[in-house]
């Protein structure tokens with residue numbers, strides 16, 4: 001694992017993605033070449049009242065411009081402060097942290113299952129896979145939410161040329177229902193079994209993806225969230241139980257775990 005570092009960066013671009021989602025791009029981040037999809041940065045919120053950093057998955061990097069992007073949803077005090085930042089504000093990032101996703105083999109089809117704030121690391125994963133020459137037609141990107149407003153940055157996924165499957169509970173865009181329904185249908189119908197699942201999203205979706213992988217014997221990985229006081233494996237504030245016994249730290253041993261590894 002790359003040794004993480006703390007760095008002051010400037011917020012150089014902030015975009016309002018609607019429905020309380022924002023994209024924030026920071027420069028100059030010297031660790032862009034060490035970042036991998038699934039890893040995260042721990043962001044110091046520029047406020048005297050907020051002590052703990054907030055974990056944000058890396059949504060993309062630009063090696064040439066030394067930029068790093070995160071996409072976040074305003075859910076509480078810390079993310080509200082982040083959403084109130086202005087361009088040119090200084091922000092300290094600790095990272096890159098955590099275990100990244102493993103790349104699929106070129107012959108494998110990546111079945112990506114994204115939802116909510118689990119979308120940013122999977123957008124990064126799909127983008128990097130395409131950049132590294134993975135056939136975009138071997139990337140099935142399932143993206144679930146309550147309604148169309150929850151499915152942000154759809155045009156970015158479409159531009160990648162991957163097979164995109166939006167799914168909403170109210171049917172306002174794509175198929176109607178829970179995202180894991182069409183995922184299961186796809187897996188069952190797949191002509192060959194060279195599949196690899198990648199999941200990140202709300203708890204229920206993660207559980208269902210993990211269970212589906214175990215039940216249908218599809219290998220893959222899921223990325224977990226947990227409250228993270230330190231983010232560097234010291235405080236044990238983020239531990240989760242493992243199926244085989246014992247515990248793992250989400251920040252240091254994860255956030256990416258094998259399907260069937262964690263007792264969800």
Ligand SMILES: Cc1cc2nc3c(=O)[nH]c(=O)nc-3n(C[C@H](O)[C@H](O)[C@H](O)COP(=O)(O)OP(=O)(O)OC[C@H]3O[C@@H](n4cnc5c(N)ncnc54)[C@H](O)[C@@H]3O)c2cc1C
Nearest residue numbers: 054055056057071072073075076077078079117225226227
């Ligand atoms: C590895 C990792 C990657 C993440 N990536 C992203 C991302 O890319 N985009 C994004 O928007 N969010 C992401 N999160 C979640 C984000 O860290 C939390 O939403 C954020 O810390 C909430 O901070 P807050 O101060 O706004 O909310 P708080 O005031 O701290 O809490 C508001 C609500 O969010 C819940 N909450 C707080 N922290 C967490 C947490 N760490 N995990 C789950 N629920 C939490 C609280 O229980 C409460 O209900 C990630 C979390 C982890 C652990």
Ligand code: FES
Nearest residue numbers: 230231235236251
């Ligand atoms: S957040 Fe401290 S050990 Fe994981």
